[in-house]
Amino acid sequence: MITMNKVSKHYGAFQVLSDCTTQVHKGEVIVVCGPSGSGKSTLIKCVNGLEPFQSGEIIVNGVSVGDPKTDLSKLRSTVGMVFQNFELFPHMSIIDNLAIAQIKVLHRGQEQAHEKGFKLLDRVGLRAQAQKYPGQLSGGQQQRVAIARALAMDPICMLFDEPTSALDPEMVNEVLDVMTELAQEGMTMMCVTHEMGFAKRVASRVIFMDQGRIVEDDSKEAFFERARSERAQQFLAKILHH
Amino acid sequence: MYDFDWSSVPNALPFLWDGMKISLEITVSAVLFGIVWGTLLALMRLSSVRFLSWFAAGYVNLFRAVPLVMVLLWFFLIVPHLLESIFGFPRGTDMRLSSAIAGFALFEAAYYSEIIRAGIQSVPKGQMAAASALGMTYGQAMRLVVLPQAFRNMVPLLLTQGIILFQDTSLVYVSALADFFGAAYKVGDRDGRLVELLLFAGAVYFVICFTASRIVRHYQSKLRTA
Numbered sequence: 312m313i314t315m316n317k318v319s320k321h322y323g324a325f326q327v328l329s330d331c332t333t334q335v336h337k338g339e340v341i342v343v344c345g346p347s348g349s350g351k352s353t354l355i356k357c358v359n360g361l362e363p364f365q366s367g368e369i370i371v372n373g374v375s376v377g378d379p380k381t382d383l384s385k386l387r388s389t390v391g392m393v394f395q396n397f398e399l400f401p402h403m404s405i406i407d408n409l410a411i412a413q414i415k416v417l418h419r420g421q422e423q424a425h426e427k428g429f430k431l432l433d434r435v436g437l438r439a440q441a442q443k444y445p446g447q448l449s450g451g452q453q454q455r456v457a458i459a460r461a462l463a464m465d466p467i468c469m470l471f472d473e474p475t476s477a478l479d480p481e482m483v484n485e486v487l488d489v490m491t492e493l494a495q496e497g498m499t500m501m502c503v504t505h506e507m508g509f510a511k512r513v514a515s516r517v518i519f520m521d522q523g524r525i526v527e528d529d530s531k532e533a534f535f536e537r538a539r540s541e542r543a544q545q546f547l548a549k550i551l552h553h
Numbered sequence: 554m555y556d557f558d559w560s561s562v563p564n565a566l567p568f569l570w571d572g573m574k575i576s577l578e579i580t581v582s583a584v585l586f587g588i589v590w591g592t593l594l595a596l597m598r599l600s601s602v603r604f605l606s607w608f609a610a611g612y613v614n615l616f617r618a619v620p621l622v623m624v625l626l627w628f629f630l631i632v633p634h635l636l637e638s639i640f641g642f643p644r645g646t647d648m649r650l651s652s653a654i655a656g657f658a659l660f661e662a663a664y665y666s667e668i669i670r671a672g673i674q675s676v677p678k679g680q681m682a683a684a685s686a687l688g689m690t691y692g693q694a695m696r697l698v699v700l701p702q703a704f705r706n707m708v709p710l711l712l713t714q715g716i717i718l719f720q721d722t723s724l725v726y727v728s729a730l731a732d733f734f735g736a737a738y739k740v741g742d743r744d745g746r747l748v749e750l751l752l753f754a755g756a757v758y759f760v761i762c763f764t765a766s767r768i769v770r771h772y773q774s775k776l777r778t779a
Contacts, residue, residue, distance in 0.1 A: 400684075
């Protein structure tokens with residue numbers, strides 16, 4: 312479903328991504344981890360063209376992201392994305408946050424869009440908050456709304472960019488629960504996260520990045536039990552023993 | 554001691570009111586046009602198309618570096634002739650009001666565009682990213698997500714600029730247009746009661762602008778708590 316072939320990106324002389332190659336198949340859940348500054352967020356933002364890249368190619372569902380002829384807006388409407396800072400639209404009510412892109416991008420009717428929105432809010436347990444504004448919700452609730460907003464577009468896959476990093480510890484699980492459920496239903500997902508418990512529970516594969524390179528790309532069993540690179544072993548030692 | 558005589562004020566009120574209507578007409582049209590044109594300039598300035606951002610930067614710098622009264626004179630002296638020759642208006646058509654409105658609007662747009670540009674930049678970048686990620690085009694994301702938030706933050710500044718503009722409308726006296734200030738000046742000059750009329754006009758400007766800025770202040774504090 313997602314194929315990356317030798318993707319590279321640099322800002323001036325600084326190499327952010329070098330020759331990143333991997334595939335994500337339908338129904339797979341890929342966890343991308345690595346030290347900060349390793350390029351993992353940049354990598355998943357390249358998948359829906361939010362970050363441009365200079366060389367290599369990314370094919371999402373048969374469409375080349377880097378091709379100037381590609382209608383990026385159309386491609387993005389089929390790829391859901393959840394951000395570290397939620398990025399709900401603060402001037403709209405929760406239900407409008409879920410409905411706006413359905414109406415303006417997919418041209419669904421207001422009623423249909425709201426119905427879909429309510430159904431998804433039900434699913435993330437926030438139906439009662441539909442008329443409130445994002446500022447009135449806790450971080451965990453906002454992130455669940457953001458996931459529902461992405462799902463409202465009926466995406467073929469979902470990208471998560473550190474979805475729990477900005478949350479207070481007691482709210483992390485409510486978001487991870489929603490993501491776990493999604494994974495178990497067979498959604499194709501690519502998640503940048505440090506939540507190794509989540510990775511162990513649902514990941515099909517783990518990608519470990521360092522200095523813009525994909526250093527490990529292996530099944531979760533292989534990654535957690537016998538990571539080959541020294542850098543990955545150090546990383547795991549640091550985050551698993553707390 | 555100067556002997557005040559206010560008797561010519563009451564009789565002049567209808568004439569002064571006509572002048573006030575002209576002042577308000579110039580203010581309202583220049584604010585509306587200035588915001589629309591200013592928004593376009595701000596978008597051009599922020600655009601990645603070089604030519605557009607250069608044009609907008611040049612426009613803003615030009616208009617911010619010349620005195621308003623000079624712009625008004627250009628428009629009063631040059632533009633009517635231009636329009637006459639382009640559209641074939643009969644010579645001597647009174648275009649003082651429309652050229653004054655055009656001058657103010659184009660001048661104020663430069664200031665509005667800077668306010669609006671700051672407003673757009675005050676909206677976190679992630680909002681644009683989130684809107685794009687949902688499949689919105691650049692135009693949809695701007696119109697539905699970024700600009701509404703930008704304007705919400707900017708309303709106090711835009712209104713304050715509008716109050717300044719209202720005061721500045723008095724400068725149209727250079728084209729002998731009878732706005733409120735011009736009307737007061739004419740009556741005072743005619744009756745030999747210039748001091749009284751100008752004091753009265755000053756008091757009216759003060760009451761209007763002071764009240765308006767208190768309202769803006771009130772709105773601003775409500776915005777902050779919201």
